[in-house]
Amino acid sequence: MSERSVLITGGNRGIGRAIAEAFIADGDRVAVTTRSGEAPEGALGVAADVTDSASIDAAFKQVEDAHGPVEVLVANAGITRDTLLMRMSEDDFSDVLDTNLTGAFRVIKRANKGMLKQKKGRIVLIGSVVGLYGTPGQINYASSKAALVGMARSLTRELGGRGITANVVAPGFVRSDMTDALDEDTQKKYLESIPAGRFAEAEEVAEVVKWLGSDAAAYISGAVIPVDGGLGMGH
Numbered sequence: 001m002s003e004r005s006v007l008i009t010g011g012n013r014g015i016g017r018a019i020a021e022a023f024i025a026d027g028d029r030v031a032v033t034t035r036s037g038e039a040p041e042g043a044l045g046v047a048a049d050v051t052d053s054a055s056i057d058a059a060f061k062q063v064e065d066a067h068g069p070v071e072v073l074v075a076n077a078g079i080t081r082d083t084l085l086m087r088m089s090e091d092d093f094s095d096v097l098d099t100n101l102t103g104a105f106r107v108i109k110r111a112n113k114g115m116l117k118q119k120k121g122r123i124v125l126i127g128s129v130v131g132l133y134g135t136p137g138q139i140n141y142a143s144s145k146a147a148l149v150g151m152a153r154s155l156t157r158e159l160g161g162r163g164i165t166a167n168v169v170a171p172g173f174v175r176s177d178m179t180d181a182l183d184e185d186t187q188k189k190y191l192e193s194i195p196a197g198r199f200a201e202a203e204e205v206a207e208v209v210k211w212l213g214s215d216a217a218a219y220i221s222g223a224v225i226p227v228d229g230g231l232g233m234g235h
Helices: 014-025 053-067 090-118 139-162 184-192 202-212
Strands: 005-009 029-034 044-047 072-075 121-126 164-171 224-227
Touching: 005 014, 005 053, 005 090, 014 029, 014 072, 014 202, 029 053, 044 053, 053 090, 072 090, 090 121, 090 139, 090 164, 121 139, 121 202, 139 164, 164 202, 202 224
Parallel strands: 005 029, 005 072, 029 044, 072 121, 121 164, 164 224
Antiparallel strands: none
C-alpha cells in the first residue's frame, strides 16, 4: 500500500498518540492536531482547536501543503465533564457536545472536500462503549459518543458511492495514567464488569483504527466496532 496522508485529531497522547504511531509504523504521512501543536516522533504537529472552524481550516491547509489532501481522517479529539445530572450545568453539556460531536463534524466537513475530489477516503470516529451502554455521571459524554453512530451512518448513506467509508470504533476501558491511578478496589470493580478481565491497551484500539483505514476494509461502512473486552456485548 502506498503511503497516504493521515490526520488524527487529538493525537498527542493516549489513544490518539497510539493511532498516530501505528500509521507512522506503516509508512504513512501522519499529521496530528492538538491545542499545543505537540506531536509524536515522525508526525507533523499542527496546533488546532476543533471547536473553531477557522482554526481547523488553517490546520488542514498546513497538512495539505505538507502531505497532500487528507485520505484518512481519525476524529479522536474529545473531552469529559463528568458529573451527575442534578449538578450538570448547560455549559457542562454543551461544551462536551461542541468538542466531541460538533468538533467531529467540523473536521469531517473540511476533509470531505479533498476526499470527494479524489473519490476515496476513510473516516474513523472514536466513540466509546459508553455511547450505547450508558453510565451514570456521563450524560453529556454518552450523548456525544452515541451521536457519532448516527453521523457515521448518515455519512455512509451520503458518501458511500464516492469511495468514502465512515465507521465508529468504540473503546471500553483503556489502560492509561488515569486508570493506573485508581485504587485497587475501584480497579477490581471495573475489571469485574469486563469479561476479558483486563483493561485494553491503547495499541489494541489503534490496530483496529489502522485496519479500518486500509484497503482491506473498503467494504465496511456505517459499522460500530467495539474494542471493549466484551463489556458492551453489542450495545
